[in-house]
Amino acid sequence: METYLPSHRFSLGPFVLLQSLCCVVLWMGQGIGCPEKSRKSEPALNQSMRKAKDGEEGREEAVERGDKQLRALSGAADLNNGAIGLYNMGLSCCLNSLLQVFFMNIHFTVILRRIKVPTVRTEQKKSVPYQMLLLLEQMQRSKQRAVYPQELVRCLTLHNLKLFVQYDAAQLFLSLWNLIKSQITDGQLADRLTTLYTIRVQEYLVCQKCSFETKRDSNLLTLPLPMFNSCSQRLKTLEDSLRCFFQPEQLTDSNMCLCEQCERKTPCLQGMRLTCLPHTLTLHLKRFYYRKSSWTQKISYSLPFPQSLDFNQILTQEQCHPDAKEKADWQYDLFGVVAHSGLASFGHYCAYIWSLTEGKWYCFNDSSVCQVSWDDVKCTYGNSHTHWGETAYLLVYMRKNPQ
Numbered sequence: 001m002e003t004y005l006p007s008h009r010f011s012l013g014p015f016v017l018l019q020s021l022c023c024v025v026l027w028m029g030q031g032i033g034c035p036e037k038s039r040k041s042e043p044a045l046n047q048s049m050r051k052a053k054d055g056e057e058g059r060e061e062a063v064e065r066g067d068k069q070l071r072a073l074s075g076a077a078d079l080n081n082g083a084i085g086l087y088n089m090g091l092s093c094c095l096n097s098l099l100q101v102f103f104m105n106i107h108f109t110v111i112l113r114r115i116k117v118p119t120v121r122t123e124q125k126k127s128v129p130y131q132m133l134l135l136l137e138q139m140q141r142s143k144q145r146a147v148y149p150q151e152l153v154r155c156l157t158l159h160n161l162k163l164f165v166q167y168d169a170a171q172l173f174l175s176l177w178n179l180i181k182s183q184i185t186d187g188q189l190a191d192r193l194t195t196l197y198t199i200r201v202q203e204y205l206v207c208q209k210c211s212f213e214t215k216r217d218s219n220l221l222t223l224p225l226p227m228f229n230s231c232s233q234r235l236k237t238l239e240d241s242l243r244c245f246f247q248p249e250q251l252t253d254s255n256m257c258l259c260e261q262c263e264r265k266t267p268c269l270q271g272m273r274l275t276c277l278p279h280t281l282t283l284h285l286k287r288f289y290y291r292k293s294s295w296t297q298k299i300s301y302s303l304p305f306p307q308s309l310d311f312n313q314i315l316t317q318e319q320c321h322p323d324a325k326e327k328a329d330w331q332y333d334l335f336g337v338v339a340h341s342g343l344a345s346f347g348h349y350c351a352y353i354w355s356l357t358e359g360k361w362y363c364f365n366d367s368s369v370c371q372v373s374w375d376d377v378k379c380t381y382g383n384s385h386t387h388w389g390e391t392a393y394l395l396v397y398m399r400k401n402p403q
Contacts, residue, residue, distance in 0.1 A: 083355075084139040085146035085367040089153050090163040093366055097351035098173050099149065100364040101336045101396060103136055104353045107279060111192050112136065116185050128179045131155040146367035169338050169349055169393055170284045174221055197221055200276035202321050205257060206269040208250075212261040217275070222284040222394070227299045238283070238305040238395070239314050246272055246319040275321040277311065277330050283395040287382075288344050298344040300391055301384035307334045307374070309397055332397035339380040339390040350390070352377045356398075 086096040102108050112133050118124045124131075131152040138147050153163060159179055161172075177197065184190045199220040206213045225241040228234055230249065235241045248271035251257055256265040287299045311330035320327065337352040350365040352372065363372045382391040 083362050083364070083369040083371075084142055084144075085364065085369045086139075087146050087148045088366045089148065089150060091166055092149075092153065092163065093349045094167045094169050094172055095153070095156075095161075095176075096149070096366050097338050097349045097364060098169065098176060099132070099135070099152075100351050100353060101338065101394075102132070102176075103139065104336070104355065104362075105280060105396075105398075106356055107196055108193075109136060111184075111189055111196070114186070114189055125151075125155060126158055127183055128152070128155055128159065128176070129183050132180070145369070168288070169340070170222060170224075173282070173394065177221055196279050197282065198276075198278050199223060199274075199281065202273045202275050204271055204273065207257075207259040207262060208267040208269060210259065210261050210266075212259055214260070222282045224284045224286055226286055227301075227303065234301065235303065238303060238309075241285070241303065242283075242311075242314050246274065246315055271319075273319060273321040273324075274311070274315060275324050276326070277332075277399070279399045280335070281332055281397040281399070283397070285391075285393055285395065287340070287391060287393055296344040298340075298347075298391075300382050300386070300389070302382045303392070304378075304381050305334070305392065305395055308332065308400075309334075329399060329401070331400045333400055334377075334395065335398040336394075336396035337377060337380050337392045338394035338396075340393045341390040342388055349393075352380065 086092075086099060088096065112129060115129045115133065118127050118130055135147070135149050135152050156179075157163065161167075161175060161179075181190055181193055184193065199222075201218050201220060202215055203218055204213055204215045223242070223245060225238070225245050226235065227241070229240075229244050230247070235244060248269050251268045251270055257268045257270075258264070259266045259268070285303060288296055289299065290296045309332040311332075312327060333354075335354050335356075339350055339352065341348050341350075350363060352361060352363050354361055361372045361374060361377055363370055363376065380390045380392040383389050
């Protein structure tokens with residue numbers, strides 16, 4: 001089973017490993033509340049979603065009925081019932097924010113609604129996709145402003161994702177996605193999930209003496225974008241950060257690499273070419289860093305991000321793989337922002353998400369959900385003079401005009 005590792009600029013043979021994440025300790029308490037929004041009731045899923053009848057024949061019939069019902073509901077709008085919050089179960093604002101980003105993505109819920117429903121109770125308790133499906137259904141039929149995700153949280157604890165633990169959003173996103181992917185038993189659905197989120201790149205290493213090139217294809221779930229360039233200069237925009245990420249790096253002196261053709265260490269050019277972009281693109285702003293003999297610190301300065309991205313206008317031809325496909329579709333609209341407020345050791349997560357069915361921005365802050373404007377979302381750009389303010393940490397873009 002393919003497992004995705006944290007998004008580094010991966011090492012290739014003697015490549016220098018560039019860390020994308022620090023171990024971040026965050027305190028995630030309740031944030032500022034938002035006004036409640038009116039909502040309508042919606043029919044629940046079919047009774048076959050419940051425990052199947054005893055006996056092999058009864059279980060097969062229940063699974064078949066459940067699968068048909070899930071397929072019938074696959075196009076249902078996720079906000080027909082109004083925006084529903086998730087109660088904080090104990091330092092769970094990071095988890096709640098990521099779950100809302102998953103659930104508001106109708107391209108993800110189409111896949112989720114097609115999973116094969118486990119027939120054995122013990123398997124149901126351990127299945128992350130199944131528990132997410134039940135939670136989604138509970139949220140859609142709820143008449144309350146928020147629901148408790150206790151069954152899903154209990155399921156996650158069986159996979160070593162504990163309560164009362166301060167998680168980093170980028171790391172938790174990776175862990176959740178790997179659990180979902182590994183527990184989808186339908187190979188075609190698992191492939192669809194991979195296509196929906198996976199960024200494909202080609203790493204390369206070129207000897208500056210003989211021009212011998214080593215290449216390797218890699219998959220990423222996020223692009224870990226720097227806040228400073230190689231000269232430690234502050235980057236001004238998200239586009240600058242993207243260009244910096246794909247900018248080749250000269251490896252000299254103590255960083256020289258062994259060239260197979262020269263049979264000795266030589267100066268090399270290390271870089272990455274973009275091969276394929278997914279429908280749902282996740283960008284990770286590297287706002288947390290660790291200094292020796294110091295606490296983990298947060299970079300709070302402003303980094304504006306646009307509502308629309310066109311990678312054909314950002315990257316050069318050399319930064320794209322020659323065989324890159326669908327480059328005409330490398331245009332994206334902003335879909336979600338997972339924002340962090342506070343310091344590196346003391347803060348809170350919430351999510352700003354664009355409703356694909358209503359065409360509105362919402363702020364999901366644990367149990368509180370409210371409609372917001374683009375100006376509210378822009379407040380997450382950051383501000384070096386306001387360390388307690390919200391700063392964007394994960395940016396989720398959705399491809400324009402998907403086929």
